[in-house]
Amino acid sequence: MQEPKPSFSLRKIALAAFGPSLLFGVGEGAMYPVLALSARDLGASAAWAGFIVALVGIGSLLANLPAAALAARFGERSAMVGASVFSLLGLAFCLLAHEPWLFGIGVLMIGMASAVFMLARQTYLVEAVPLTMRARAMSTLGGAMRIGLFFGPFIAAAFIHALGLDGAYWAAALAILGAGLLSLAIPDLPGDRKQRASSRHVAMSGMMRRHARVLITLGLASALVSALRACRQIVIPLWADHIGLDATTTALIYGFMGGVDMLLFYPAGKVMDVRGRLWVALPSMLIMSTSLMLIPLTHGFATLMAVSMILGLGNGIGSGIIMTIGADASPNEGRTQFLGIWRVISDLGGGGGPLLLSAITAALSLAAGILAIGGLGYVAAYMFWRWLPRRVTA
Template sequence: MSQDGAEFSFKKIAIPAFGPSILFGLGEGAILPVIALSARGLGASVAIAALVVTLIGIGSLLSNIPASILTDKYGERWSIVGAAGLSMVAMILCAVAPNLWVYGLGVLLIGAASAVFNLARQKYLTEAVPIQYRARALSTLGGVMRIGVFIGPFIGALAINFFQLAGAYWVGVVAVVIAGLVALSMPDLVHEGGAQSATGAPTVRSILVDRRRIFLTIGIGVLLVGAVRASRQAVLPLWAEGLGLDASTTSLIYGLSGAVDMLVFYPAGKVMDRRGRAWVAVPSMLLMGISLLLMPLTTGALGLLLVALLIGFGNGIGSGVVMTLGADYSPARGRAQFLGIWRFLADLGSFSGPALLSGLTAVISLAFGVAATGLIGLAAGAVLWYWIPRSPKTPS
C-alpha cells in the first residue's frame, strides 16, 4: 500500500510508473492520425472510416469492467505487461491487415489494451503514493500520457516517409514493447486484506450497489467531463474549417492548444493536493464551458486561437482530476472493480459527447452543437462544485 509521506520520493517510482505511460501514449499518438487513412486504403467509405476511428473508444468502453477483474486477479504489473503485449499484437494486426474486418479487429483490440493499461497504472499509483501526493502523481500520469500522444504523430510521420502508413504502426509496436519491458521493473505492492477470500471478495455488482450514491453524484460529473473533453477534440478543427482556415493554420492552432494543455498539469496537481480537488476540477470545467460558448462568436484565426488556448489551459489544469477523484473514492477492498466502473462512466461520456455534437450539428447547426457542449461543461462544473468536498479527502 501507500508509503509513508515522510519517506516517499517520486524518484523511486518515476521510471517504472511514468515511463510506460509516456511510451504507451507515444505508441497511440503515432497511429491515431492514420487510422482513418488506413481504413480508406482498405476500401472503406468516409463514413465507415470515421466509424473505424471510434473503435478504439468502443474497445476501451467495453473493456473497462473486464480490465478491473483482470487487474484484481493478476495485479498491476502483470496487467500492464499483458496490455502492452495485447497492444503489440493488435498494432501488428493493423499493419499487415489484408482487409477491413481484420483491421477493425486490430483497432478494437488497441482500445481494449488501453483500458487494461490505464486502469492498472491508475490503481498502481493510487496504492503506491501517499494521499498527500496523490493528485500530483495522477496529474503527472495524465500529463506524461498526453506528452506521449503529442510526440507520437511526429515520430510516426517520420516512419511513414520510409515505410508508408505501416510505419506508424511499427513505431507503435516498438513503443508498447519498450513500455511493457519497463513495466517489468515496477516493484510489487503489498496489498492489505489478503484474507478477503474468507469473507467474500468484492464483485463489480457489489461495488456498484454499495457505492451507488457516489456513482450517481460525482460519477455523473465525471461522465459530463468525459463528454466535454472528447467533444473539444472535434470542435476545434470543425470550427476552423467553417471559418475557412487552411489545414496548416488549423494544425498550428490545435498544436498550440495542446502545448498549453501539457504545461500546467503538475502545478494543478499540487493545488489539488494542498487545497482540495474542487479548486481545480470546477475551474477546469468552467473555463472549458465558457471557451466553447465563446467559440461560435469567433470570426477569424486570432479569435479562434485565443479560445483554443483557453480550452487547452482549462483541459490542462484538469489533467488527472478524474483519476484522482476515482482514487479518492475507491475502497481499499474492491478498488479495481470501483475504478473499472469509474472509467466506464468517463469513457461513456467520451463516447456520448461527440455523438451528441454530431447529432445537434446535423439537425440544427455546428454553432448550436458547440454551444450545447459548452453548456455541458458548465453543468459538469456545477455538479462537481456541489458534490466534491472543499478539502482533500482522506483515504477510504
C-alpha cells in the first residue's frame, strides 16, 4: 500500500480544494428545505413538487460528462466560475417564476451547475492525495458540502422570516456568488490540467466495457445511496408540511439534521482509511433505511426532529463513500472519464429516487413512497456486503 508523503497535509490544499464546494453547499442548503414548498405555492401537487425537486439530481446527471469536457478544455477555475453564473441565472428563474414549469427550469439549472463543482474537485484529489488518506480527502470534500448544508438552512430561516419563501433564494444567491468569486481568485491546482489532458482521448465506450462489472455492481449500489440521499431532501419538508409544520420550523429541522451529518465526515473518512470502506458503507445504509421507514410514524416537531437526526447520523457516517469507492475503482488512464461515468450512474439514483417517490406518492400515498425508498437502502447494504472489497491496495 502506498505510504503518505511526510510533508503532505490536507490543510495545504484546503482553500482551493474545498472552499468553492463549501460555499456552493451553503447555497444549496439554503434552498433545499423550501424547494418543494415553493412548488406547492405555485400550484404544484405533492407529486409534482417531488418531481420538481428531482430536477436537481436530473440536472446533475445531464451535466456530468459535459462538466468533465468543459473543465478539460477551459480549466477547472473557468468551469467553476461559469457554473456559478449559470446557477445564479437558475436562481433568477426560481425567484421570477409564476408557474411550476418555469420554477422547474431554474431548479434544473442549479442541479447542472452543482455537477461541475464536485467533479472538478474530485478528479484533482484522486491525484493529489496519497491512497492511505484518500477516504479522508473525499469525506472532507463531502463534508465541505455538508457544512454548507448545515449553515444554509439556518441562514435561510432568517431570510425567510424577513422576506418570505423568496428569502431562501436570495440567501442562496449570495452564497453562490461567493463561490464564484472564490473560484475566480484561486489558481488551478498544480498538475490538474496536465492529468486531465493526458486522458482526454480515452474512448468513453471502451471505458465502460473494460469496467462493466464494477459499474454494474458497486456503481448501482452507489446509485441507490444517491437515491436515499436525494429523497431525504424531499421527504423532510413534504412530511413536515403533511403534519402541519411551517416553513421556518421545517428549515430548523433540516438544519439540525445537517448538524449531525456535518460532525461525522472526518471520523468516517479515517475509519474507511484504517478499517476499510465496508465499515462505513454498511452501517450508513442500515441506519438511513431504518430512519426513513420511521418517518411516517412521526406526528409532530419533536418526533420528526428525532428521526431526522438519526437520518443525519446515517448520512454523516457515509460522507464521501460514493466518491471514495469511485476513486478506488478508477484507472490511472482515463480517470476523468471514468469518474464522469461514475457520477452519471450515481446521479441516476439521485434523479431516479425522487421520481420513484413522486410516482408512488401519486399512486398510493406519501407514506408509501417513503417506505419504498427506505427499502432501497437495505438492497444497497446487501450489494456493498457482497461486492465491496474489504481492503484497498494501490
